[in-house]
Amino acid sequence: RVRVRGLTISRPIIYGNTAIVLTPKEREALSSPDHTHRWTVAVRSAASAPDSDIVGGADDLSYFIKRVTFKLHDTYPNPTRNVDKPPFEVSETGWGEFEIQIRITFVAESGEKAFFTYHHLKLHPWTVVGSTEPDIPPIEAAMKMGPVHSWQYDEIVFNDPFQSFLNILTAH
């Protein structure tokens, strides 16, 4: 297996979450009535909109990503969630914000080590700086403000990639 020395190739990704306040009806239907929000954390191609649910096409990262592991807060059952096909996302309900560890594992042909990052799950909208309102708006106000989005851009960088992996990357 041949490494292409001196070459660097990167792939742009976005990761983060969208959250929305549950309606009273939705809350009643849950087994955990203390949950206030529904959220989705995801790793997506930076070429697509964060909210798109496209499988295949521009958002399909599975040509180089084998698995995304989302490590949730220990208050969740089975907090380590492995996602082995797109969309690389986890949807849950809950009441609190916390740090989600994200581990991206690459296809076997890559010979690359996993990429680690984390995302602070964001449920609550910000209020205007300098306002006399509390930092976290009351739930009724938050509901009217609509979904909360918190996404960040990153680039996964591969140095001296194997020729076979480089072929896979450049074929997409």
Ligand code: SLL
């Ligand atoms: C906090 N440090 O105290 C955080 C912890 C935990 C979030 C947030 C529900 C889990 C479940 C949930 O939202 N946990 O009931 O399954 O704010």
